[in-house]
Amino acid sequence: METFKLGELFCGPGGIACGALRAKSDDGSFTIEHAWANDYDADTCETYRKNICPESPETVHCGDVRGLDIQKLGKITAFCYGFPCNSFSNVGKHQGFENEKFGQLYWYGIEVLKAYQPKWFVAENVSGIRSAGSGDFEIILNDMHEAGYKLNVHLYKAEEYGVPQTRHRVIIVGIHKDESVKYRVPDPAVYAKCDVTARTALSNIPKNAPNNEVRKLADKVVRRLSYINPGENVWQAEERLGEDFPSELRIHTKTKISQIHRKLDPNKPAYTVTAAGGGGTFMYHWTDRELTNRERARIQTFPDDYEFVGNYSSVRKQIGMAVPCKLSEVVITAVLNSFAGIDYPWIKANLEEDE
Incomplete structure (x- = not known):
């Protein structure tokens, strides 16, 4: 049995963490535990501490990520981050990297990947990230690849996975290149009978x-x-x-x-x-x-x-x-099943992956 130690940047109130801590491989051999997290908003950090890690509140670092000493956060074997989407939302101006305040905050996640080389990571953003700026998304994917990861990119429709909400988000799953593990997008047909009204x-x-x-x-x-x-x-x-x-x-x-x-x-x-x-x-x-x-x-x-x-x-x-807890649980359960070698139902036609 292996327990992945999870680190998070831009953790929000804990949607990803809530789903992650509920996730486990179907055979119970892989689970997750909280290691550390960061967000800039004080109320958000208190919410995370209260619900995710009440016994270790000091592991939530409240403050601007640009002032965070990434090298001192502590060893992790899994990483999640929903980097700020202000530059990429279809509602906004699609400024991408031209927005200096938010457009390049994804890079701090790259720094985490380089520093700790976790076995896997999950990154989440709005669907508009794919068309933001001038090739910005390709730059992000290339940086993740160069940090040492095989990537699977997919637009998830939350309502197809048991979430009672039409919320469409790009989720990137990265598996370290040294791991003989292949992640597949879980098949939404498994959740077809869920009442999402x-x-x-x-x-x-x-x-x-x-x-x-x-x-x-x-x-x-x-x-x-x-x-x-x-x-x-x-x-x-x-x-x-x-x-x-x-x-x-x-x-x-x-x-x-x-x-x-x-x-x-x-x-x-x-x-x-x-x-x-x-x-x-x-x-x-x-x-x-x-x-x-x-x-x-x-x-x-x-x-x-x-x-x-x-x-x-x-x-x-x-x-x-927040990321819907249920969507986080679905994706991360699939990650854990991938490490456990369990052949779960997956989308055969998903072509958005890096071999």
Whole structure:
């Protein structure tokens, strides 16, 4: 039996770690334990400490990664990082490496790979990373390859893997070149019977679950929501109702963002939980109210006893930035099965891999 020691950069509130610690190979021969983690946000780090490593809070290094002494973090045999996606999101300007503040933070993960040569790593980012900048994605992959890793790159659709949310993310799995191990993308057909509807995801939340307070909305917002059908946003409601949609409730903006006052459809997966955004982008229940943070956490597949630290807006941001725990568990279980030599169901047509 082998237990991989996991290090993380940009760890967020622990979505990857929560899934990783639940993962194990089908024969039980490979598991994972936390070694160290880093994030720059104080509330986020406290959330991680409280839920992932309460007995060793000192292993979470809170601060800007650019001031982190990577050489002193400690030996690891596995590594995960969801490097900041601000430069690569389709919602943004696709600045890529031209964005000096965020565009090159991926490099600190490369430094970790070079310093500790873990047996495997997982890196996650938004789907837009593939087309950001001028060949930026190819540069990232080349740097990972030169650090000593065989790569498997795939666009994962979370709703196909038991996550009640249409969240599409590029995940890169790297296996050290010295390991005679080949990772395959797990077949989503295994999860075809999972109920990923929002109705099921948000049902039976315990009354004492943390972070479940309902935020009071302005009367005008409640009135606006009353005209919007489940699954619609405000623009679709206006188009459907025409002159019957009250003029004082209309929103006059140049850009029509699809998530503005958009309600969940109870019979479909939720739309993507996000961290950023202003008024009207906070996700709305089909019963004319904003989602609670616990409901957002449910959509991100955090367990009900996972307690987030911070005020309402801080917690909302943490949840939106996280990797869904279930998706992390699926991918990392496949990694562990690969090391165990277990032939799990995988996608035969995945061509985005480095031989």
